[in-house]
Amino acid sequence: MKKKTRKPIVLLVDDYPDAREMYAEYLEFSGYEIVQAGNGVEAIERAIDSHPDVILMDLSLPVMDGWEATRRLKADDRTKHIPVLAVTGHALTGVSNNAKAAGCDGFITKPCLPEDLVGEIKKALARVDAGDKHRRSGHHAKVKA
Numbered sequence: 197m198k199k200k201t202r203k204p205i206v207l208l209v210d211d212y213p214d215a216r217e218m219y220a221e222y223l224e225f226s227g228y229e230i231v232q233a234g235n236g237v238e239a240i241e242r243a244i245d246s247h248p249d250v251i252l253m254d255l256s257l258p259v260m261d262g263w264e265a266t267r268r269l270k271a272d273d274r275t276k277h278i279p280v281l282a283v284t285g286h287a288l289t290g291v292s293n294n295a296k297a298a299g300c301d302g303f304i305t306k307p308c309l310p311e312d313l314v315g316e317i318k319k320a321l322a323r324v325d326a327g328d329k330h331r332r333s334g335h336h337a338k339v340k341a
Contacts, residue, residue, distance in 0.1 A: 203229040204321060206240030207248035209239040209265070210283070211257050215306075219252070222310035228317070236260030240268055243275045250320050252313070253300065255284040269331045279320040283308070 206228045210216045213234070220230040230248045233239040235257045241305075243251060251269070255262035262282065269275040282300040285307075296303070304316050 197306060203227055204249040204317075205229045205231060205241050205246060206317060207231045207233065207239065207246065207251040207264065207278075209233045209236070209242075209252060209257065210254040211235060219313060222316065223317075225313045226310075227250075234258075236262060236265030236268075239265045240272075240275075243269055243278060244272075248278060249324070250317050251278055251280045252283050252304075252317075253280050255282055264300045279324060281316055281320055283313075 204227075206223055208216055208220055208230055209225070209232075210219070211234050214232070216232050220232060223230055231242050231248060233242045235238040237260045239251070239253065239258075239262075242248075252339075253262040253266055257265070262284075266280050266282070269278065270282060280299060281302040281304055282298075283304045283306055285305070302316055302320055304313060
């Protein structure tokens with residue numbers, strides 16, 4: 197009997213409902229389950245509640261921005277393992293480095309094509325899978341002297 201695999205869960209964080217709806221439809225069509233949040237506080241709550249496989253984090257958000265939400269997610273043992281991909285319209289030099297410093301695992305400049313977003317999600321999930329396999333294989337074990 198074939199084991200049924202679950203759809204990867206993507207937490208989509210953007211303060212513009214139209215952008216969330218557009219990306220959510222495409223990502224659902226592409227085989228992902230979507231959880232949505234409109235600000236950084238909601239993003240943290242949804243991440244804790246839904247255990248997403250990857251988070252798409254807009255950096256310019258109301259209530260709590262994506263920078264702070266990412267820092268808090270990466271500081272929390274319940275969510276620190278979840279890859280966070282920064283999605284922003286700020287293409288200024290240094291923004292991607294600042295996003296990485298805040299804990300983002302990748303950086304996507306808006307506007308981006310939905311298929312490019314799917315490609316970045318697949319890359320992030322592949323890195324997680326590779327890390328899980330590495331940990332399960334015992335390569336992380338300490339060498340005894």
